[in-house]
Amino acid sequence: MHGYVHKRLASTAAKLAVAPSAAKAFPPPDAIHNPRTFEPDTYAALQxxxxxxxxxxxxxxxxxxxxxxxxxxxxxxxxxxxxxxxxxxxxxxxxxxxxxxxxxxxxxxxxxxxxxxxxxxxxxxxxxxxxxxxxxxxxxxxxxxxxxxxxxxxxxxxxxxxxxxxxxxxxxxxxxxxxxxxxxxxxxxxxxxxxxxxxxxxxxxxxxxxxxAMFKFRDPKKALKLLVDKFNRERPISRLLSETGRFSNSPVFVVGIYTGADQLGEGFGTSLKMAEFRAAEDALLRVFLTRTPPEQLSLPSSTFSPTQSELYKPRKRPEPEYIPGEIGMEEMLYASSGKSGYLNPTPSLRD
The missing domain is CATH 1.10.1520.10 (Ribonuclease III domain)
Incomplete structure (x- = not known):
């Protein structure tokens, strides 16, 4: 019995990266005197x-x-x-x-x-x-x-x-x-x-x-319309770019969304509605995921001095210059998440 407890204790300690040589007493007295009540997992976790x-x-x-x-x-x-x-x-x-x-x-x-x-x-x-x-x-x-x-x-x-x-x-x-x-x-x-x-x-x-993958839109078409209004652009229009197998059991449609002559997004699907949904979603993601180039990225914490300085003495060197990035538009109130109850734009947003 003692040999079995000793072997089980050693294997448990090895799994927990606790070497027997690191323990204060190995095997512990409880493992010898009370082998039935002794818990090797608890002992190994405490070391x-x-x-x-x-x-x-x-x-x-x-x-x-x-x-x-x-x-x-x-x-x-x-x-x-x-x-x-x-x-x-x-x-x-x-x-x-x-x-x-x-x-x-x-x-x-x-x-x-x-x-x-x-x-x-x-x-x-x-x-x-x-x-x-x-x-x-x-x-x-x-x-x-x-x-x-x-x-x-x-x-x-x-x-x-x-x-x-x-x-x-x-x-x-x-x-x-x-x-x-x-x-x-x-x-x-x-x-x-x-x-x-x-x-x-x-x-x-x-x-x-x-x-x-973190974006989920309930109605990307309405969200895109609000987004285009914020930029004072023409109303978005869907156009069929290409199709194949319209009368077969596996058709494919490619739809593009335009504002004026500029294409905002493109999507495909087995139906026109699905392709239009994906095109509007693609247009929104192109805006929301617009990323600042790494060489132009400026962070506020970059102004912190890398050296220690005293509080009430002037700095020997000027503080690093911080150039703030471009401020984005205000938060989209509709269709950027499923919690919004905003359905129609107000006249002030249209103007």
Whole structure:
């Protein structure tokens, strides 16, 4: 029986990246004296990760000279683990959690992602912009990045049931996302805001997000008409560009939408209505997804000085110049999301 418990404990510890040599006492006395009541999973989850694994994580991110193993361990310790640890080791010191670090890192990620998306897509509706920001730095993205950098085996957390203050239960990706946010906060604490911004751009904002799939239009034809009115252009007109198999069981129609002599969009479908719908949708996406060229992109945070300076002394060098981008049109009130109840434009919008 003792050999079986020892083998099971070793296999469980190996899965959680906790080496038996890193444990204080292996095998623990409870595994020898009470093998039937002993829980290897709980014991392995309570053990701290080895310092070598923590140091390896910091070096994989290029932060080996900045972060100590103790700081990396705190970044990998979710707040749910504290009560779980004190329940089994009430006399031991309370482990440091990443609650404050994750909150600070989340604010920094939101700042950098919001200004980047807003400057890159000046005509994007607000609801879609929020979804794109979540796609760059949301909880699932942070959890995926934590897994990619090899931080998942180092996570210390405890699954908690729903409470009146937290109706949703704590899931693995929620706890895992706190690691990425905490690392951002540690970079900010040890370095400056511009360095943190560059780190976020390299690790988060350099990824591709499918912004086109985030748009859902109830009636793109009406939305396009309002959009054209805002630009004081002629009323959009649909034109059949080509067709094939009209009298067969698989026809294909290609429709283009024009305002004057300019083509706004193009779509195809098995019916004229479907092709016209897709053409109007394509025209809207061409405007909303208009992107600022990278060489012309200017961010407000680029004015922050990369060097430390005293508060009440004048700067030796002038502040970097910020050239704001073009301000897009006001928010579309109809058909940019399914929540709008706006149906007809007012006379002021027509004028």
């Amino acid at each position: 701290p990760p080895p310092a070598s694994s923590l140091s390896a994580l910091a070096h994989r991110l290029g932060l080996g000279l900045i972060l100590s193993p103790t700081e990396v361990q705190q970044a990998c310790t979710h707040s749910s683990f504290v009560s779980f640890y004190q329940k089994h080791y009430p006399k031991e010191p309370k482990p440091a959690s990443n609650a404050n670090l994750a909150s600070l890192g989340n604010s920094l990620l939101g700042l950098f992602a919001s200004e980047y998306v807003g400057a890159s897509y000046p005509y994007m509706p607000t609801n879609i912009m929020k979804a794109v920001v979540s796609g760059y730095v949301g909880s699932k993205t942070c959890a995926a990045i934590a897994s990619e950098i090899g931080a998942a085996p180092l996570l210390r957390w405890h699954r908690t049931p729903p409470t009146p203050l937290s109706p949703a239960p704590l899931l693995l990706h929620d706890a895992l996302s706190s690691i990425s946010r905490s690392i951002i906060a540690l970079v900010y604490q040890h370095r400056s805001l511009p360095v943190t911004r560059q780190f976020v751009h390299d690790l988060f904002l350099s990824r591709e997000v499918d912004t086109r």
